Amino acid sequence: MYQYDNYDQAMVDARVAEFRDQVSRRLEGKLTEEQFRPLRLMNGLYLQLHAYMLRVAVPYGTLSGRQMRMLGHIARKYDRGYGHFTTRQNIQYNWIKLSDAPDILADLASVEMHAIQTSGNCIRNISSDQYAGVAADEVADPRPWAELMRQWSSFHPEFSYLPRKFKIAVIASPEDRAAMRLHDIGLELVKRDGVIGARVFVGGGMGRTPMVAPEVNPFVTEDEIIAYVEACLRVYNRYGRRDNKYKARIKILVHELGVEEYRRQVAEEFAHMKALGLNPPREELARIAAYFADPAYEGGLPDALDRSDPDFALWVDRNVATHKQPGYAIVNISLKPIGGIPGDASADQIELMADLAERYSMDELRVTHAQNIVLPYVRKAELYALWQELHAAGLGEPNLDLVTDIIACPGLDYCSLANARSIPVAQKIAQRFAGNGKDAHIGELKLKISGCINACGHHHAGHIGILGVDRKGTENYQLLLGGSGAEDCSLGTITGPGFDENGIVDAVEKATDLYLRERAEGERFLDTYRRLGMAPFKEAIYG
Amino acid sequence: MKILTANDLATGDVVWWAGDGWSRLLAQAVDTASEGDAIGKREEAARHVVSAYVVDAEMTADGPRPAHIKERIRGLGPTVRPDLTLKPEAGDLTAWVI
Numbered sequence: 101m102y103q104y105d106n107y108d109q110a111m112v113d114a115r116v117a118e119f120r121d122q123v124s125r126r127l128e129g130k131l132t133e134e135q136f137r138p139l140r141l142m143n144g145l146y147l148q149l150h151a152y153m154l155r156v157a158v159p160y161g162t163l164s165g166r167q168m169r170m171l172g173h174i175a176r177k178y179d180r181g182y183g184h185f186t187t188r189q190n191i192q193y194n195w196i197k198l199s200d201a202p203d204i205l206a207d208l209a210s211v212e213m214h215a216i217q218t219s220g221n222c223i224r225n226i227s228s229d230q231y232a233g234v235a236a237d238e239v240a241d242p243r244p245w246a247e248l249m250r251q252w253s254s255f256h257p258e259f260s261y262l263p264r265k266f267k268i269a270v271i272a273s274p275e276d277r278a279a280m281r282l283h284d285i286g287l288e289l290v291k292r293d294g295v296i297g298a299r300v301f302v303g304g305g306m307g308r309t310p311m312v313a314p315e316v317n318p319f320v321t322e323d324e325i326i327a328y329v330e331a332c333l334r335v336y337n338r339y340g341r342r343d344n345k346y347k348a349r350i351k352i353l354v355h356e357l358g359v360e361e362y363r364r365q366v367a368e369e370f371a372h373m374k375a376l377g378l379n380p381p382r383e384e385l386a387r388i389a390a391y392f393a394d395p396a397y398e399g400g401l402p403d404a405l406d407r408s409d410p411d412f413a414l415w416v417d418r419n420v421a422t423h424k425q426p427g428y429a430i431v432n433i434s435l436k437p438i439g440g441i442p443g444d445a446s447a448d449q450i451e452l453m454a455d456l457a458e459r460y461s462m463d464e465l466r467v468t469h470a471q472n473i474v475l476p477y478v479r480k481a482e483l484y485a486l487w488q489e490l491h492a493a494g495l496g497e498p499n500l501d502l503v504t505d506i507i508a509c510p511g512l513d514y515c516s517l518a519n520a521r522s523i524p525v526a527q528k529i530a531q532r533f534a535g536n537g538k539d540a541h542i543g544e545l546k547l548k549i550s551g552c553i554n555a556c557g558h559h560h561a562g563h564i565g566i567l568g569v570d571r572k573g574t575e576n577y578q579l580l581l582g583g584s585g586a587e588d589c590s591l592g593t594i595t596g597p598g599f600d601e602n603g604i605v606d607a608v609e610k611a612t613d614l615y616l617r618e619r620a621e622g623e624r625f626l627d628t629y630r631r632l633g634m635a636p637f638k639e640a641i642y643g
Numbered sequence: 644m645k646i647l648t649a650n651d652l653a654t655g656d657v658v659w660w661a662g663d664g665w666s667r668l669l670a671q672a673v674d675t676a677s678e679g680d681a682i683g684k685r686e687e688a689a690r691h692v693v694s695a696y697v698v699d700a701e702m703t704a705d706g707p708r709p710a711h712i713k714e715r716i717r718g719l720g721p722t723v724r725p726d727l728t729l730k731p732e733a734g735d736l737t738a739w740v741i
């Protein structure tokens with residue numbers, strides 16, 4: 101894992117001191133709310149429906165046990181005993197006191213964490229593949245590039261006041277586990293003639309105008325990635341729409357210019373950047389990459405598992421993924437217990453996961469964009485012991501990628517921008533499908549719920565998506581089918597008129613019942629939908 | 644009736660104007676008639692609260708009930724965490740909210 105050098109630590113410490121001063125000036129009346137608001141937002145502190153909310157960055161979703169334990173400590177000491185893991189691989193606390201915020205940031209800084217650039221029109225936390233470094237299909241560990249970009253983008257003066265927020269994802273596998281093409285910039289590391297480089301996708305996103313990012317460059321060599329991304333941002337910073345918040349994301353610029361013209365402008369800018377020699381030296385990437393070198397794997401570990409406990413065997417089949425190293429496994433901890441709140445974890449659970457990471461996973465955890473946690477380095481021989489501990493703590497739900505593994509934003513239960521609640525809908529769907537046993541029968545089905553058009557819950561990218569809308573003051577839910585955030589990226593289509601809370605649960609069941617009747621051998625829900633098209637689903641749902 | 648809500652500046656707690664100060668209990672909210680905006684501005688300037696705004700509500704046997712679900716949830720707490728709401732005694736939270 102990356103460790104802060106003196107610069108990193110000094111920057112973060114200075115920011116804590118600065119914010120402490122700003123908070124005390126606010127409380128003493130030397131700053132008005134208008135003056136203070138942008139300052140608190142720069143430190144991830146929002147004002148939400150019930151209280152201040154703090155969003156803490158988890159760079160590319162990677163955490164050590166010590167960092168995870170601190171997240172648990174913050175939940176217990178400063179919040180109401182829990183936190184919410186988000187689709188941006190971050191964690192949010194819902195009940196923060198302004199007067200505590202500087203102490204929280206200081207606690208975070210003590211474990212090399214912060215809330216910088218988790219809000220505002222800047223480059224946000226870089227997201228990545230939760231299986232980075234351990235996936236069998238990756239061409240390289242994407243995290244050194246993500247870390248390089250974190251350093252480059254932190255307090256980048258030119259990009260601190262972009263037209264709008266800016267989200268970057270880096271992956272290095274053909275299988276996209278990070279919704280890469282739904283980011284402002286998505287990078288996929290690939291190898292060409294033995295050389296590493298990146299495919300660059302620009303202008304993806306969800307929100308009110310969802311778009312799948314088109315490919316702007318099929319191969320930028322690894323040494324030039326930073327300069328190329330900088331060129332992409334420069335063109336955006338210059339021409340992005342600052343006049344209209346709803347047209348300010350880069351996706352609108354790319355769309356309005358057309359990808360050809362945008363590509364041409366970036367190429368022009370890139371030629372200019374190249375001459376300036378802005379790419380970081382190779383040694384810097386090598387220095388960073390050394391932190392992400394493979395851990396000392398033990399050789400000769402057994403691959404065989406004792407599957408005699410059927411509950412354990414079920415969990416292994418659902419939640420454990422193949423590791424590149426023989427004898428090891430990747431464990432997914434579901435934060436989606438049936439009837440629970442997607443992405444929420446109690447302070448006890450967070451601390452336990454920290455503990456388990458130290459004991460079973462070489463002191464490392466990952467946060468996934470699907471709001472689950474990953475232990476990336478577990479010896480297969482220890483899977484059973486680990487599972488028993490998870491199971492006992494309510495963290496052993498065997499439902500990865502099933503219809504009950506729902507992504508849901510906080511919705512109207514917490515969010516002041518929401519039109520409708522997301523969490524109760526997720527709970528009802530999970531209970532319905534776990535109760536009637538159709539969940540396992542259906543297999544992979546990514547269901548994603550947002551409480552408003554901002555799409556924090558990725559509803560456009562759900563095989564089944566649900567969007568909360570306000571219909572004359574009552575909650576109403578629209579259904580979307582056919583989205584995907586993976587390598588077969590696509591945007592869902594609205595089925596038709598919306599439903600109330602019970603109606604939407606029924607509608608989801610009707611759609612999946614049709615799938616169960618019609619599916620061909622090996623087809624997922626999404627495949628059947630793509631083969632049959634919307635018409636029969638519409639008929640099943642409304643007919 | 645028109646009631647006034649805000650967040651306590653230092654703690655962020657949701658508060659309601661109770662006539663002579665702020666209360667954490669929606670049940671204690673009073674009708675601010677046409678005065679709400681002015682009270683809100685004054686209280687913000689005094690750094691007691693932040694983000695004050697007026698909400699339409701109707702008086703019921705249980706006290707004021709905001710017209711919109713958003714402020715009903717704001718007054719109660721998250722419907723999915725009945726352990727954290729301010730009205731644990733109310734039998735059916737959902738019925739009150741919806």
Ligand code: HEM
Nearest residue numbers: 186187188282305306307308349509510515517554555556
């Ligand atoms: C509760 C406080 C939150 C606020 C005020 C908020 C606000 C917003 C807004 C305004 C947008 C739309 C931006 C745009 O289209 O330009 C957005 C998008 C998004 N937010 Fe949030 N959000 C919140 C919580 C969350 C949470 C909890 C998550 C993760 C579960 C999240 C993840 C995202 C994602 C992934 C997008 C989509 C980005 C895109 O359009 O491509 N946000 N958010």
Ligand code: SF4
Nearest residue numbers: 509515518551552556
């Ligand atoms: S999608 Fe809307 S309701 Fe959900 S968290 Fe984002 S802004 Fe709030």
